Amino acid sequence: MASKAESKKWDIKEAKKLFQEYLNKGLEEEKKEIKLPEDTVKIDDLNKKQTLERIYELTDSIIEKIYATGRPSIELPSRTSTNIIWDEKNDLLLLGKQIMEKQFHSLASVADITRLMKVLEKVNELLLKDLHATKREIFYSAVQLFGDQKNSDKSIEDVATMLYTTRNSTHIVASAKGSCIGRLRIRDRNDIIDLEGLGSGGWTISPMLDNIEILESDAEFILVLEKDAAMIRLSEARFWRKYPCIILTAKGAADIATRMFLRRISKELKLPVFTLVDSDPYGHYIHSVYLRGSKRLSYESPFLATPNIKLLGVLTKDLEKYKIPNDCRIPMNQTDIKRTKELLGEDFVKRNKAWEEDLKLALKLKIKAEIQALSTFGFEFLTDQYIPEKLSTGDWI
Amino acid sequence: MESDEEGRIKQGTIAQFMRKRTQLVGFEFGYWKHQQYVSEFLDNALDAIEEFQWQELEDEESRIKFSLDQELSLENLSILEEARKDEVGQPLNNEAKLALMQEIGLTSTQPSEKELVVHSDKDEESGEIVDKEELEVEEEVRRIIEDMNEIIKPVEPIVDIEPLVIIRLREFEAASFLTSELSQKNVMSYTFEIFDNGIGMHKTDLRKYGKYLASSKSVELKQTRGSQGFGAPSAFSDAQNTTGKPIVAVSKSKDSIYATVSEFFTTSKNEKKYLVRPTEVDSQFLHGTYIKLNYLNVKYVRGYVDTYINETALMNPHITIIFIDPSGKEWIYRRLVSSFPKQPKYAKPHPSSINIGDLQDLLTKSENLSISAFLQDNFVRMSSKTAKEILNIAERSLQEKLSVLILNSGFVNKLTKKTDDIYYFKFEKRVFGRSTKPRDKLIIYSVDSEELKNSYWEAMEKYNHSNKALDKFDNEIKKHQNRLEKSETKKDEKKIEKEIDKVIKEIDAIYLEREKIKSTLEKIFTANSGLVEAKKIKNRTELEDVVNEVQISKAKPSELTNEQFNTLFHAFKSIKYMNPPTDTAIPVGDIVLESTLIKEIGLKISDNVDYFDDPIESLKTSAEILQDKRKKDKEKQKLSITPETIEDEIIDVDNIKIFNSKILANVDIKDQFSEPDQFLQTIQKKISLSTEVLKDSYQDVFEYFTVNYTRDDDFVNAETRPPTSGKGLAYVVEAAMAYCNDPRKLDTPKRSRDVLSRFVNRTPKLRDSADCAITKAVQSVNWKNYKLDTYDNNLPKGPIKLMVNVSGPYVHLMFKSQSKNALAEDEDLLKEIKYCLEAIGRRLRVYLNRKASIRKSEKRAGLIERYIPQFVSSAYNIVSQGESRYKGKISEEELMKLMKDAIGVKAPPKIKVRKPPAQKEGIEREIHKEVEIEWEDTKETEEVAPKIREPSHEVLTEKTLRNWTIEELREYCSENSIEIPSKVRKEDIIKIIQEFYKKGKPEEIVPSIKELKEPLEVIPVKPGTVAEKRKQLQIAKGEAEPQVIEKKVLKSQVQPPQPQLTQTQLPIITTDKIIEALSNEWQPITALIFKMKIKDMMDARFLQIKLKELERKGLVLTESKMGKKHWKLI
Incomplete structure (x- = not known):
């Protein structure tokens, strides 16, 4: 390790430039809020009191309906794909104005509306007691009614949209699996945590982000990794020491907590964000989720997405550039090809010419590779050569 | 009857035969026998009642016809109860009473006015008379009358005003000597009684009654139930054969004062043996017949007679039928309709339904002088032209057969061999025999001159030559006909038929040729040269006969020779006749059937079921209607007011509330909901809800009602096919189905x-x-198509009742056997029934589909209900834990109840969104048309005030008009009341339209405001195109809506349930006058009638009633002598 420390330190000037840019831009942006297109629904991130108010408003209207007609119903924005709108300006997926009505006196929706009510009851309880519960806990609160966790998960998401707020505001959390390490100091309720001093494991991102306060950071960029393996490599190398940064991973697909945390730090600290994912469609998809949100939670994308995230690697063209040997390249299978094509069909990919080109190249070569492929040139190659080089040359998408 | 002549073979009579073989017409021992008795007499009774009513209907001034306009309620009627009451009231039976009275000396034992017992018809009686002591007879008569009154008395108030049949069947232990020889076990003796207030029988008719083949119906062929004339006689025979007891018949026609009682046996000589000779007695009824007889049969079980009566009642809802079964149960089928069936017309037989035997019978019986008259008199669809044609054909073939040619002036024999003698026959006026006046005499001439002979043979050869050609053509036709039978496609058939026509034409040509030959022969012979009168010829009579025979048109129908008859029948059958007229077949009618089923089964059918399939398309909101109403009112007040100011009229909420409740108040919710209170609540909720928002439309309200009304509905549907006639039979098929x-x-x-x-x-x-x-x-109907399950034999299965009725005057010809139980399979008949059932099936399918969807929603309701507690507890928890407005103000139970109540109720009218009225296809077509119309919008907007004028009056460009079809143009013209000639070319119509506008335009610019109110002819316009057009549409549609309401109002009216005497005009008979007429002497009613100078039957009847009233009041004394009541003053 010591010998490696002597190794050349790259001047990550491009990353720094971006950092400066964001810093300036961020200061300006702070003044003007993101303007949402007119035909979309506004979802607010609410505090406890506001959420409760909305719950009571909704419940009152239901009770009024019962008294008037005996036929309660709940209206909520539709989350079908036709009602998901891509906001080109802000590069976000948003919920349209389509409303669906869940009627109690209809066989199609009676179960749904009862489940919604149950979840709402639980949310109310959580908020009143200032507690958080996981989806699983909600499911177990009425197993008979939900039948399957899929149903309760759906209802949980619906309740959030029903209240026009984020999932997070409902105090129902998904178990977070992401971890974070690097130059960041936060406060979780009463504990101050320095993410630099947590050994090689890092801090497990808490799902209860409303308890988290970001104290300070001198990082110049944020690096998002797809895999824990890469995380171990970087933390072992104490990468953030050399290049002041915050590293985080969701260990696979990005969960809400991780994305929300990423968004928060990137927004609050105004740092450029880079992702390092496998050079395969799935990796690219993970990047896209960080970038603009998943379809399922599209309505929350303003609170989850990090629109200025950059795809650092591993790009298909990198495989040639760094002359990754053939035995590290994996031929694409049918699903990969299909997924790639699907990605190419997306608007946000089309808009990003470099990305489109890279995907087309992948499709042409029909190969994919993992981050670990870079280890062919030695385990330090990733930390000492690949990342710094890309950061300094601005070789990202 | 013993045969008249000596010999080994003995001849019986029909009566003898039928008496021993009553099983042939259904009187064999068994359960069916009960039914057979009932059916024979019930059918007769119904026929009699109908006969009576029809007869009375013909008489416009009849006051005794059944009026039928009142609702009949027999709910509390019980004949048995009534009889029991009487028993209590009369502790002494009459015999005892009489004995007692005689003992005390209250009454004379001898009838004081013997002369009133009429025996004047004695000589006409052919039957034996069993002499009885008069007292015995009187006693017997009294017994009969009492028995009869037992069943008539309870219905006395209606006996003359309601068509009524009462049947009573009583069961007794049979005498052992009667049953000992029978192989059947469990044999009982039955007393069968039937009373109907039908036309009744005159004394003379009653004498014939009970004899075989004495029927009032078999003569005319009408659509009646029975027609053969051995139903009742067979029943009488069976009754006597099994019990040895006499038959009792009491009958009275409206023209006689007294009813006639008789008790008799029928004999194998087809005569009657009287125990009580026709005797006049007082009657409880104005007209009608009462029959009583006894028979033995196996023990009565249900399922035969009661079923028969039930079904009869279903098909004859115009008559009240009461049946008392042996176990004492009363089956009362009250009259359900207020109209009588039409009287079927008398129908002559159709030639195609006649067989050779029938024709022979008719001919021998005929009193017509000529065949032509006979044909026209006896058959339907037989014009004089057709009759002539038949005779022509017959004569034509007779000429061939008999080898005599008919010429205009005479006859000539048709010869083939040159060696035969030529004879010419001619009728000439001669004086012969004893008469001194010249008469027609057939003179036979033989041919003398060679010249004549030659010319005859010349013609004859030609004539005979054509025979060959005829034979050839005959063969051809036969061939073609064979082919026709084998041909499969209609195309082929037509082709062959054409060929046959061609051949027939050629045959006709030959006959024409022959006529020509005949006329040449005529010329030859009328030249009169070379003819010598042959005075002495051996076979003179023979020749004369032949000449007479050939002239079938001059023959008497009853005196036809065999040859003539055969030829006539052949000709008769060779002609194509028009189908028989269909007005002889009278159906029951689909509406009658439906309402009968509804009332009989007690089906639930809501009033607005008819509207269900065609929902009202667009309706105005209450506010709009009120606004219109206000506008109209205002216009009436001030004509000068401008429409704009009216437009601004404000309708306040209270007014709408009142208006809405007015409409809803008209809806009859009786019987539809078990809990009217709850229903009322729902409605009130609805009203308050709708008025708050002001936007509620009636469509929603009506939909709500329709669904609530029809969800429990049963189904009933009947279909009557148009009358069909084919193969000489006219008939109507009808069917009805109920689904409960x-x-x-x-x-x-x-x-x-x-x-x-x-x-x-x-x-x-x-x-x-x-x-x-x-x-x-x-069975041939595919019931699965109509959502009905079937039994193994493919009869439909389900909670259904299916009735099929075939009516027609000739239906007895369609039966398979004389017992008249099954119709023979006729292709056309099967097809008719099938079509009829399929029509019903289609409607049933619609109903069942609707029902299935309702059931689905009910199932849904159950599922939904399960979720209520959870939902409510969640909501309640939220509210009670947090800071909701409703905290502490709600209870879980209340919420649950409210939600439960809402289940199964149609979604209440939506308030927020109003969907545009759904467009039907037909309207859409018109819309397309509309689009093509070029509106002169600019001009239109300049004229401010009356611009809501009907848009279709606008000027259309010629191009647009040309694009329309001629029908569309016509339609347009009729819509805009543009007069066009009935036959006109398209160009002309366009011209007319254009001229109309040139002329009509100035008028239109300032239409009066009145027109504004009635834009009923507006063609629907696509919603949302122009605001104004839309308004028009709504107004137009709105007009239709109040009508619906009106209808509902009408239906909710209650009808007076009690029957009332139809007599409105009281005659001169008053209590005073009656008392005046009465004296201290015993007087029968006839004497009173005479004294009071009563001429009208109704008055006599009224007198009878009055007397009874006086009797009840105790103002007069009464005594019964010989079955007749006598009165005197106290």
């Missing part, structure tokens, strides 16, 4: 035969169902 949701009223029958009720001329047919064409036709 309530198994207590109508359950799925276990046996397939109980589903279907077959009727022929309103008479139920219970036996031989599998053989019957009706059953076969029902």
Whole structure:
């Protein structure tokens, strides 16, 4: 390790430039809020009191309906794909104005509306007691009614949209699996945590982000990794020491907590964000989720997405550039090809010419590779050569 | 009857035969025998009642016809109860009473006025008379009358005003000597009584009654139930044969004062043996017949007679039928309709339905002088032209057969061999025999001159030559006909038919040729040269006969020779006749059938079921209607007011509330909801809800009602086919089906035969169902298509009742056998029934589909209900834990109840969104048309005030008009009241339209405001195109809506349930006058009638009633002598 420390330190000037840019831009942006297109629904991130108010408003209207007609119903924005709108300006997926009505006196929706009510009851309880519960806990609160966790998960998401707020505001959390390490100091309720001093494991991102306060950071960029393996490599190398940064991973697909945390730090600290994912469609998809949100939670994308995230690697063209040997390249299978094509069909990919080109190249070569492929040139190659080089040359998408 | 002549072979009579073989017409021992008795007499009774009513209807001034306009309620009627009451009231039976009275000396034992007992018809009586002591007879008569009164008395108030049949069947232990020899066990003796207030019989008619083949119906062929004339006689025979007891008949026609009682046996000589000779007695009824007889049979069980009566009642809802079964149960089928069936017309037989035997019978019986007259008199569709044609054909072939040619002036024999003698016959006026005046005499001439002979042979050869050609053509036709039978496609058939026509034309040509030859022969012979009168010829008579025979047109129908008859029949059958007229077949009618089923089964059918399939398309909101109303009112007040100011009229909420409740108040919710309070609540909620928002439309309200009304509805539908005639028979097929949701009223029958009720001329047919064409036709329908399950034999299965009736004057010809239980399978008949059932089936399918969807929603309701507690507890928890407005103000139970109540109720009218009215296809077509119209919008907007004028009056460009079809143009013209000639070319119509506008335009610019109110002819415009047009549409549609309401109002009216005497005009008979007429002497009613100078039967009847009243009041004394009441003053 010591010998490696002597190794050349790259001047990550491009990353720094971006950092400066964001810093300036961020200061300006702070003044003007993101303007949402007119035909979309506004979802607010609410505090406890506001959420409760909305719950009571909704419940009152239901009770009024019962008294008037005996036929309660709940209206909520539709989350079908036709009602998901891509906001080109802000590069976000948003919920349209389509409303669906869940009627109690209809066989199609009676179960749904009862489940919604149950979840709402639980949310109310959580908020009143200032507690958080996981989806699983909600499911177990009425197993008979939900039948399957899929149903309760759906209802949980619906309740959030029903209240026009984020999932997070409902105090129902998904178990977070992401971890974070690097130059960041936060406060979780009463504990101050320095993410630099947590050994090689890092801090497990808490799902209860409303308890988290970001104290300070001198990082110049944020690096998002797809895999824990890469995380171990970087933390072992104490990468953030050399290049002041915050590293985080969701260990696979990005969960809400991780994305929300990423968004928060990137927004609050105004740092450029880079992702390092496998050079395969799935990796690219993970990047896209960080970038603009998943379809399922599209309505929350303003609170989850990090629109200025950059795809650092591993790009298909990198495989040639760094002359990754053939035995590290994996031929694409049918699903990969299909997924790639699907990605190419997306608007946000089309808009990003470099990305489109890279995907087309992948499709042409029909190969994919993992981050670990870079280890062919030695385990330090990733930390000492690949990342710094890309950061300094601005070789990202 | 013993045969008249000596010999070994003995001849019987029909009576003798039938008396011993009553089983032939259904009187064999068994359960069916009960039914057979009932059916024979019930059918007669119904026929008699109908006969009476029809007769009275013809008489416009008749006051005794059944008026039928009142609702009949017999709910509390019980004949048995009534009889019991009487027993209590009369502790002494009459015999005892009489004995007692005689003992005390209250009454003379001798009838004081013997002369009133009429025996004047003695000589006419052909039957034996059993002499009895008069007292005995009187006693007997009294017994009969009492028995009769037992069943008539309870219905006395209605006996003259309601068509009524009462049947009573009583069971007794049979005398052992009667049953000992019978192989059947469990044999009982039955007393059968039937009373009807039908036309009744005159004394003279009554004498014939009971004899075989004495029928009032067999003469004329009308659509009646019975027609053969051995129903009742067979029943009498069977009754006597089994019990040895006499038959009692009491009958009275409206023209006689007294009813006639008789008690008799019928004999094998087809005569009657009287125990009580026709005797006049007082009667309880104005007209009618009472029959009583006894018979032995196996023990009565249900399922035969009661079924028969039930089904008869279903098909004859115009008559009240009361049946008392042996166990004492009363089956009362009250009259359900207020109209009588039309009287079927007398129908002559159609030639195609006549066989050779029938024709022979008719001919021998005929009193016509000529065949032509005979044909025209006896058959339908037989014009003089057709008759002439038949005779022509007959004569034509007779000439061939008899080798005599008919010439205009005479006759000539047709010869083939040159050696034969030529004879010329001619009728000449000669004086012969004893007469001194010249008469027609057939003179026979023989041919003398060679010249004549030659010219005859010349013509004859030509004539004979054509025979060959005829034979050839005959063969050709036969060939073609064979081919026709084998041909499969219609195209082929037509082709062959054409060829046959061609051949027939050629044959006609030959006959024409022959006529020509005849006329040349005529010329030859009338030249009169070379003819010598042959005075002495051996075979003179023979020749004369031949000449007479050939002239069939001059023959007398009753004196036809064999040859003539055969030829005539051949000719008769060779002609194509028009189908028989269909007005002889009278159906029951689909509406009658439907309403009968509804009332009989107690089906639930809501009033607005008719509207269900065509929902009202667009309706105005209450506010709009009120606004219109206000506008109209204002316009009436001030004509000068401008429409704009009216437009601004504000309708306040209270007014709408009142208006809405007015409409809803008209809806009759009786019987529809078990909890009217709850329903009322729902409605009130609805009203308050709708008025708050002001936007509620009636469509929603009506939909709500429709669904609530029809969800429990049963189904009933009847179809009457148009009358059909084919193969010489005219008939109508009709069917009705009921589908009931309530198994207590109508359950799925276990046996397939109980589903279907077959009727022929309103008479139920219970036996031989599998053989019957009706059953076969029902089986041939694919019921699965109509969502009905089937039994193994493909009869429909379900909670249904299916009735099929075939009516027609000739239906007895369509039966398979004399017992008249099954119709023969006729292709056309099967097809008719099938079509009829399919029409019903289609409607049933619609109903069942609707029902299925309702059921689905009910199932849904159950599922939904399960979620209520959870939902409510969640909501309640939220509210009670947090800071909701409703915290502490709600209870879980209340919420749950509210939600439960809302289940199954149609979604209440939506408030927020109003969907544009759905466009139907037909309207859409018109819209397309509309689009093509070029509106002169600019001009239109300049004229401010009256611009809501009907848009279709606008000027259309010629191009647009040309694009329309001629029908569309016509339609347009009629819509805009542009007059066009009935036959006109398209160009001209366009011209007319254009001229119309040139002329009409100035008028239109300032239409009066009145027109504004009635834009009913507006063509619907696509919603949302122009705001104004839309307004028009709504107004137009709105007009239709109040009508619906009006209808509802009408239906909710209650009808007076009690029958009332139809007599409105009181005659001169008053109590005073009656008392004046009465004296201290015993007087029969006839004496009173004479004294009071009563001429009208109704008055006499009234007198009778009055007397009874006086009797009740105790103002007069009464005594019964010889079955007649006598009165005197106290």
